[in-house]
Amino acid sequence: MAIDLHKYANPRRFLAITSAIYPWSLALTVILLAAGLYTGLFVAPPDYQQGETVRIMFVHVPAAWMGLMIYTFMAVASAVGLIWKHPVADLSAKAAAPIGACFTFLSLVTGSLWGEPMWGTWWVWDARLTSMLILLFLYLGYIALWQSFDDPSKASKAAAILALVGVINVPIIKFSVDWWNTLHQPASVATMSGPKIYSSILTPLLIMGLAYTAFFVTLLIIRVRAEILARRLRILQLSELQER
Amino acid sequence: MTRKRRRLYMVLAGMCVLGIATALVLTSFRDSLVFFYSPTDLAAKPVAAGRNFRIGGLVKDGSVVKDGVIYHFSVTDLKNEVPVTYKGMLPDLFREGQGVVAEGHLNDSGTFVASNVLAKHDEKYMPPEVAAALKKSGEWRPEASN
Numbered sequence: 001m002a003i004d005l006h007k008y009a010n011p012r013r014f015l016a017i018t019s020a021i022y023p024w025s026l027a028l029t030v031i032l033l034a035a036g037l038y039t040g041l042f043v044a045p046p047d048y049q050q051g052e053t054v055r056i057m058f059v060h061v062p063a064a065w066m067g068l069m070i071y072t073f074m075a076v077a078s079a080v081g082l083i084w085k086h087p088v089a090d091l092s093a094k095a096a097a098p099i100g101a102c103f104t105f106l107s108l109v110t111g112s113l114w115g116e117p118m119w120g121t122w123w124v125w126d127a128r129l130t131s132m133l134i135l136l137f138l139y140l141g142y143i144a145l146w147q148s149f150d151d152p153s154k155a156s157k158a159a160a161i162l163a164l165v166g167v168i169n170v171p172i173i174k175f176s177v178d179w180w181n182t183l184h185q186p187a188s189v190a191t192m193s194g195p196k197i198y199s200s201i202l203t204p205l206l207i208m209g210l211a212y213t214a215f216f217v218t219l220l221i222i223r224v225r226a227e228i229l230a231r232r233l234r235i236l237q238l239s240e241l242q243e244r
Numbered sequence: 245m246t247r248k249r250r251r252l253y254m255v256l257a258g259m260c261v262l263g264i265a266t267a268l269v270l271t272s273f274r275d276s277l278v279f280f281y282s283p284t285d286l287a288a289k290p291v292a293a294g295r296n297f298r299i300g301g302l303v304k305d306g307s308v309v310k311d312g313v314i315y316h317f318s319v320t321d322l323k324n325e326v327p328v329t330y331k332g333m334l335p336d337l338f339r340e341g342q343g344v345v346a347e348g349h350l351n352d353s354g355t356f357v358a359s360n361v362l363a364k365h366d367e368k369y370m371p372p373e374v375a376a377a378l379k380k381s382g383e384w385r386p387e388a389s390n
Contacts, residue, residue, distance in 0.1 A: 045371035045372070045373075046371065046372065047369050047370065047371070047372075048370055048371065048372040048374070048375035048376075049337060049342075049365070049375075050337075050365070050369075054369060057369070079255055082251060082255060083248060083251040083252045083255055084248055117335075117336060118335070118336065118337055118363060118365055119335060119337075119362045119363055119364070119365070120333075120334075120335030120336075120338075120360075120361065120362045120363055121360075121362055124279065124362070125279075126279035127277055127278075127279065164255065164258070164259065165262060167259075168262055168263060168266050172266075172270070179270075179277075180274075180277045180278045180279065181278040181279050181280050181281075181282070181300060182279050183279055183280075183345055183362060183364055185364070185365045185366055185367045186366075186367045187367060188367040188368070188369065191367075196367045196368045196369070197368070197369040197370070198369060198370035198371060198374055200371060201369045201370070201371070202369075
C-alpha cells in the first residue's frame with residue numbers, strides 16, 4: 001500500500017491524474033445535482049406526516065454525511081502525512097477542511113430550519129446536535145491552526161494531530177442516536193435492518209449523496225492543485241531571493 | 245525498526261489510548277448525556293417534585309383531553325405512563341401515538357407539568373398512500389418505532 005501511495009503522492013503525477021479526472025467529476029456534479037434536486041423537489045412524494053417539509057432532508061442529510069466523510073478523509077490523509085511524510089496528503093487534508101466545514105454548517109442550518117416546524121424548536125442540546133456542532137468547531141479549529149503557523153511543516157504536523165484527535169467525534173455522531181435518548185430521530189438509511197425510507201423518497205436522497213460527493217471531489221481537485229502551485233511559487237520566490 | 249514504522253505505531257497507540265479514554269468518559273457521563281427520561285426510567289429512579297427535567301415517549305392513544313387552553317395527555321413507553329398537563333401551543337406533529345418530549349417538573353400529585361412540548365419524529369419516511377395502505381392491511385406498528 002505504501003508503495004502505491006508513494007506513486008500518487010508525487011505532486012507532478014497528482015497534477016497529471018487530476019487534470020484528467022477534473023472535467024468528468026465536474027460534469028458528474030452538474031448532472032447528479034440537477035437529477036437529485038429535480039427528483040427531490042418535484043418527483044418525490046410528500047411524507048405522510050411531515051408533508052412537503054420532508055424535502056429539506058434531500059439537502060440536509062447528504063450534507064451531514066459529507067461533514068462526517070470529509071472529516072474522516074482529513075484524518076486518514078493527516079495520518080498518511082504524519083507517518084509517511086507525503087506532501088500531497090497534508091495538502092489534501094488542508095484543502096478539504098473548508099469544504100467539510102461548509103457541508104457541516106449547511107446540515108446544521110437546514111436541520112434547524114426543519115426543526116422549527118417539525119419539533120417546535122430551532123435547537124436543542126441533545127447528543128446528535130451537540131456532537132455535530134463540535135464537528136463544526138473541529139473544522140474551524142483545524143483551519144485556524146493552519147493559519148497560526150508561519151512554517152508550513154510545523155503547521156501541518158499540529159493540524160494533523162488535531163484532525164486525528166477529533167476523528168473520535170465521528171463515531172460518536174453516528175451512534176449518538178443509538179447510545180442516548182435524543183430528540184433527533186435514529187438512523188434511517190445505514191441501519192442493521194436496512195433503510196427505513198420508502199424507495200421513492202430514498203432514491204433522490206442517494207442521488208444527492210452522490211452529487212455532493214462528486215462536488216467534493218471537484219472542489220478538492222481545484223483546491224489541492226492551487227495548494228501545490230502556491231507551494232511551487234513560494235519555492236521559486238525563495239530561490240530568486242537567494243540568487244540576488 | 246524504521247522511523248516510518250515507529251511513527252505508524254505511535255499514531256496507532258495514540259488513537260487506541262484516545263479511544264479508550266473517550267469511551268470511559270462517555271460511559272461515566274451516560275446518565276447526564278440523555279436528552280430525556282422515559283416513564284420507565286422515572287419509575288426506576290424517581291425525580292423529586294419541582295425539579296426540572298425532560299420526559300419522552302409516545303402520546304398515549306385516546307389520552308388527549310383539551311380543557312380550554314390546557315392540554316392533558318399521558319406519555320407512555322408501553323410499560324409505564326406519566327400524566328402530563330400543558331398550557332400553550334403544541335407543535336404540528338403532536339398527535340396521539342406520536343413521539344413527544346416534554347420539559348417541565350412533577351407536581352406533588354405525580355402529574356408532569358410541562359413548560360414546553362417538542363414533537364419527536366421517527367426514522368420512517370413514506371408517502372401518504374403507503375402509510376394508508378399499511379394501516380389498512382394491519383401492518384402498521386407505530387410502537388415499534390421507538
